[in-house]
Amino acid sequence: MPKVSFKNKTICIEVEVGTTIAVCIRKAGLYIETPCSCIRVCGKCRVKAEGALFPPSYTERGFLNENEPDIRIACLAKVNGDVDIQFIEKGGTTNSAIASKEKRRL
Numbered sequence: 001m002p003k004v005s006f007k008n009k010t011i012c013i014e015v016e017v018g019t020t021i022a023v024c025i026r027k028a029g030l031y032i033e034t035p036c037s038c039i040r041v042c043g044k045c046r047v048k049a050e051g052a053l054f055p056p057s058y059t060e061r062g063f064l065n066e067n068e069p070d071i072r073i074a075c076l077a078k079v080n081g082d083v084d085i086q087f088i089e090k091g092g093t094t095n096s097a098i099a100s101k102e103k104r105r106l
Ligand code: FES
Pocket: 033, 034, 035, 036, 037, 038, 039, 040, 041, 042, 043, 044, 045, 073, 074, 075, 076
């Protein structure tokens, strides 16, 4: 099964192929803001993802910027092998920092 790591590989989980990054984050006990509750209409659940992911769908491509090739939408991007996820800083804090305060709020 694919391995998904977070926080510079200090957290690592195994998931089924096809699992979304948002589900991986929840399974790891971490938190990411999901303003649209993962109904895939806001594109704000952005993460930096490196590794084996399926190519972005038409819907996901609509939220991506070609100048940021490693950025993916957590609710839409699906794992296809080992992946490393990094949370994106937002105004001095990070989604991973929020994780310690509000785990499992996906
Ligand atoms: S939370 Fe809206 S697309 Fe992921």
